[in-house]
Amino acid sequence: MYNFLKMPTNLPPEYYAIEERYKAAQTPEEQVELLEELISTIPKHKGTDHLRADLRRRLSKLKERGAQQKKTGKVVSPYIVDKEGAGQMALIGFANVGKSTLVAELTNAAPEVSPHPFTTWQPTPGMMALENIQVQVIDTPPIDREFVEPEFYVMLRRADLILLMVDLEADALTQMNESIRLLVENRVIPAHLADAHPEPGNRVVPLLVLGNKFDDESADENYHIFCELAGPGTPCLPVSAVTKRNIEEMKRRIFETLDVIRIYAKPFGEDPDLSAPFVLARGSTVEQFALQLHRDFYENLKTARVWGSADFDGQQVSREYVLQDGDVVELKI
Ligand SMILES: Nc1nc2c(ncn2[C@@H]2O[C@H](COP(=O)(O)OP(=O)(O)OP(=O)(O)O)[C@@H](O)[C@H]2O)c(=O)[nH]1
Ligand SMILES: [Mg+2]
Known part of the structure; x- marks a missing residue:
């Protein structure tokens, strides 16, 4: 809890009035409402930064808890952000x-x-x-x-x-x-x-x-x-x-x-889609690309051909071939 004794003294009187009601609030909804009011009464200057910070943090916690309990019935931290994209x-x-x-x-x-x-x-x-x-x-x-x-x-x-x-x-x-x-x-x-x-x-x-x-x-x-x-x-x-x-x-x-590379998949007998690369860690092999594409390719891979880093366009390479950024790869099962 915030140490109320350390509070700056230059707060308006309505702050203390709302604070009393906040301390007595019975429900989270009431607390949210009163915290918002409380924050709006604090004058904005350096001496109140930490007080505002503390109250806003409490407010966001209360809101977050309320929203998540409604949605899932359990509390999930907003700090656990699901990863999306290449990094x-x-x-x-x-x-x-x-x-x-x-x-x-x-x-x-x-x-x-x-x-x-x-x-x-x-x-x-x-x-x-x-x-x-x-x-x-x-x-x-x-x-x-x-x-x-x-x-x-x-x-x-x-x-x-x-x-x-x-x-x-x-x-x-x-x-x-x-x-x-x-x-x-x-x-x-x-x-x-x-x-x-x-x-x-x-x-x-x-x-x-x-x-x-x-x-x-x-x-x-x-x-x-x-x-x-x-x-x-x-x-x-x-x-x-x-x-x-x-x-x-x-x-x-x-x-x-x-430290990633972009690899373009070329469906057999078709042109590659150059707008939608697969993203792999640098040093990844054909086999790792196959696994990302689909398990079937990984398990049943017959041939792989590479455009880009290979010695010539469409060269057949092994499963262990190390791919480079920008390679186009055609896998056949
Ligand atoms: N001149 C200039 N001002 C900037 C630049 N980037 C941000 N600002 C200003 O800096 C102030 C703070 O910007 P915010 O983006 O809110 O900063 P923040 O790091 O998110 O701040 P907190 O959320 O409080 O941690 C605003 O007035 C911005 O307009 C910049 O590149 N140049
Ligand atoms: Mg910010």
């Missing part, structure tokens, strides 16, 4: 760095964006196009020692890539160091630091630092200073969620980090 990315960072802006601009999701910190209180996944594949990007509540749910780190352990966003217009280095400290304390180890943290139980996840608000050339110097202080071992990239500066490069880096 799952968790976008994390301090409050107000621009996480929701990026997710709103680049995916089909529409999380709330606001100039006030602590806006996002639920993980919100959206799908982003990377060339001709789709990847999942999860907008998340701000990383914060006090206000983060334990499930936040469970979500990060499951991710294929963590995008750690920092604000180049603020103290980006402190934001990065503090965020990474929290990850490591919670046994989520950025891949570039894996050698220093070999303890059992640690989960190593690739991480890319995004320096956001790199809107135009005037931000270049901020980024250079950040890079110099961050050191050469830190994978980072400056971007702007608003002007889209460097966003294509970001997508290229994400694709590279995912």
